[in-house]
Amino acid sequence: MEILLDKVTKRFADTIAVNNVNLAFKDQSFTCIYGPPGAGKSTLLRLIAGLEWPDEGRILIGNKNVTPDPPMVRGVSYIAQEFALYPHMNVYRNIAYPLKIMKLRKEEIDQRVKESTKFLKIDHLLDRMPVQLSGGEQQRVAIARGLVKHSEVYVFDEPLTNLDYKIREDMRSEFRRFQKELGQTIIYATGDPAEALSLSEFVAIMNEGRIIDFGETRKIYLEPSNLFTIANFGYPTANLFKGNMEEENVFRGDLFSIKCHFPAEAGFEVVAAVRPEDLRIVDFKPSGKVLIEGTVFLSDIIGSENVIYVKPRNLDYQIKVLANRDFRPSIDADILLQIDPEKILFYSVESRKYLGKGGLVIG
Amino acid sequence: MAEVKLQEVSKIFNRRVEAVKNLNMVVEDRKVVCLLGPSGCGKTTTIRIIAGLEDPTTGEVYLGGEEVTSLSPSERDVAMVFQFPTVYPNLSVRDNLAFPLRGKNLSSSQINNRVEEVAKNLQLPLRVLDRKSGTVDPGLRQKVAIGRAIVREPKVFLFDEPLTNLDAAARTELMGIIKHLSRELGQTFVYVTHDQSEAMSLADKIAVMKDGSLIQYDDPDTIYEWPKNRFIGWFLGNPGMNFLNGILSQDRNNLWLSFGENRLEVSKFKNLFSSLPSPEVILGIRPEYLEIMGNSSLNRGNMVSGVCSFTEFLGGRMIAHIKLGEGMQVKVKDYPRPDIKENSIVTLNFPEDKLRFFTPGGIALKEE
Numbered sequence: 001m002e003i004l005l006d007k008v009t010k011r012f013a014d015t016i017a018v019n020n021v022n023l024a025f026k027d028q029s030f031t032c033i034y035g036p037p038g039a040g041k042s043t044l045l046r047l048i049a050g051l052e053w054p055d056e057g058r059i060l061i062g063n064k065n066v067t068p069d070p071p072m073v074r075g076v077s078y079i080a081q082e083f084a085l086y087p088h089m090n091v092y093r094n095i096a097y098p099l100k101i102m103k104l105r106k107e108e109i110d111q112r113v114k115e116s117t118k119f120l121k122i123d124h125l126l127d128r129m130p131v132q133l134s135g136g137e138q139q140r141v142a143i144a145r146g147l148v149k150h151s152e153v154y155v156f157d158e159p160l161t162n163l164d165y166k167i168r169e170d171m172r173s174e175f176r177r178f179q180k181e182l183g184q185t186i187i188y189a190t191g192d193p194a195e196a197l198s199l200s201e202f203v204a205i206m207n208e209g210r211i212i213d214f215g216e217t218r219k220i221y222l223e224p225s226n227l228f229t230i231a232n233f234g235y236p237t238a239n240l241f242k243g244n245m246e247e248e249n250v251f252r253g254d255l256f257s258i259k260c261h262f263p264a265e266a267g268f269e270v271v272a273a274v275r276p277e278d279l280r281i282v283d284f285k286p287s288g289k290v291l292i293e294g295t296v297f298l299s300d301i302i303g304s305e306n307v308i309y310v311k312p313r314n315l316d317y318q319i320k321v322l323a324n325r326d327f328r329p330s331i332d333a334d335i336l337l338q339i340d341p342e343k344i345l346f347y348s349v350e351s352r353k354y355l356g357k358g359g360l361v362i363g
Numbered sequence: 364m365a366e367v368k369l370q371e372v373s374k375i376f377n378r379r380v381e382a383v384k385n386l387n388m389v390v391e392d393r394k395v396v397c398l399l400g401p402s403g404c405g406k407t408t409t410i411r412i413i414a415g416l417e418d419p420t421t422g423e424v425y426l427g428g429e430e431v432t433s434l435s436p437s438e439r440d441v442a443m444v445f446q447f448p449t450v451y452p453n454l455s456v457r458d459n460l461a462f463p464l465r466g467k468n469l470s471s472s473q474i475n476n477r478v479e480e481v482a483k484n485l486q487l488p489l490r491v492l493d494r495k496s497g498t499v500d501p502g503l504r505q506k507v508a509i510g511r512a513i514v515r516e517p518k519v520f521l522f523d524e525p526l527t528n529l530d531a532a533a534r535t536e537l538m539g540i541i542k543h544l545s546r547e548l549g550q551t552f553v554y555v556t557h558d559q560s561e562a563m564s565l566a567d568k569i570a571v572m573k574d575g576s577l578i579q580y581d582d583p584d585t586i587y588e589w590p591k592n593r594f595i596g597w598f599l600g601n602p603g604m605n606f607l608n609g610i611l612s613q614d615r616n617n618l619w620l621s622f623g624e625n626r627l628e629v630s631k632f633k634n635l636f637s638s639l640p641s642p643e644v645i646l647g648i649r650p651e652y653l654e655i656m657g658n659s660s661l662n663r664g665n666m667v668s669g670v671c672s673f674t675e676f677l678g679g680r681m682i683a684h685i686k687l688g689e690g691m692q693v694k695v696k697d698y699p700r701p702d703i704k705e706n707s708i709v710t711l712n713f714p715e716d717k718l719r720f721f722t723p724g725g726i727a728l729k730e731e
Binding site (some may be wrong): 128136164174191199302 | 401402403482502523530531532535539542555557558559563564585587597598599600601603620650651673675676677678680682684696698
């Protein structure tokens, strides 16, 4: 089912939770809504599910205007972060419950419960009561209870946030598999960039009630249209170098200067952004590259990778470099960093807009 | 000296549930030790026993060489930071930080200096100090809770999943601060977490717990490279180790490990397998150590080929899920490679020095 949000606004008292949002979710697509806490993600999902009504705008599901419709008739399954299981029912009955309400045949109910629990690897827990389950198991029961409805649209509100890291990692692959096999339209809110990256085909970046970036996840990651996105959407987040735009498209920064490929007005504060994986540690000085001399400040193993923090000479920056786990420079060691100038993204500080990419290194 | 020692510590709840089983462990003075494990492994009960918030059913707790098993939390020189920040919401940040210092015969300027010193350590801007603690965001509130622990200058700091309820940005920031403090303060830290990357980033030593027992206690690299069992191999790393069920076979010159249609030469590891009762062996290899060799379907030496089921783009890295045969799937972590996609045929190199072997029961094989 295709879903269309047309100029949707929702206010609570004097705050605007969702501010004039226009979004089109393609049929059978997987879209993450990524944003910090309080960005309005939950409200947006609840508007789609029909748990809130917009103050302005329209919501269309499969070309039908559902704006005034109650949740039951929208065909949207909503799975909340704070889920509630019926404590007096075992896992099987918890999952079967919505199907009983739908008055399905017993055999049909049985088949759907078994199918969904097998999928989520909880088919060995059918006789357990909710109190006998771990948090991760309970969450999977809540998801299964949504899946059995065979809705065409699923809306997930940070379903993995309260789970153990390792369960989260496993569940991410499950979600991918789930959507690939069943082909529903999925909208999934998360505050974790790594989760949004690994899960989604499309991503909408949300901040302060507005959608500030929307598109294919890989494209948004590689070329965000907004300073907020480049500063937040990544793990570890991008390095931001301050500077000014001068005459003839020259970016003059604290650490390097670039003659940019794109035309830009002079006299503006500009940020040059470089992803941690686009920095290389080198032991010679190639020409045509940005080179930064510094010392290792911190080397931080994050699971299977190492993030190296480099302090450039005489400047108060900490530059993050994503390296393989077995690369371990010692603290305070001198280090030479190289950046390919073609990979640098430039943003206006004032408008926060993307200016362009790449240029030539100048002295 | 503030070494923490647990001697034969067990905890049984309601006469039935064994939360901690015969735990023997020493946290050396001024070291950072992470208790790592899934929910329900007993790590929180263990740290609460160290704090004195739970009494062990049997066994003894020592702090700095002194037995403290029967002492109350306030009589032990420890400070604990919880998952949910414990602050007085109606007091200002400044008063929260000063609270543990009241009644210690300090002048108000001494208290003020100490509070501002701690605020600086926590990278708390001074303007925040006069805000009510209940009105600041959760990340800041947790900073205040950590600050309240620091001002007391205890010998041992205890952290019980302090970052679990924070958003990604606040988590990263606080992780940096805790790491900085662990160096700056030079005190003993015990830190409970379910997140292996937090543990590896922070710890001098990691204690992996499962079902109430300590199953490996080593430095982070040893645990990562030489997990004692299959569970630990899976639990550490993002994603964890790959496992393939294999069968050993010997031909005229070589020893092979076959899994499905594929096989690897493992003659070098002959001694390792000598004590096995059957030819069944589990091969373990970490996703980042598998090397993608290109799209051709060669099958020589330590190369094995398969078909890509799907890829996960992670920004700076990608994970390719490669099917090597029926029911046999491995994850490969590499730089993003647009040439690898669904249905690509991929040849993988299994570097010999990165191969790990386990019994069918999941216990690591290691040369004596």
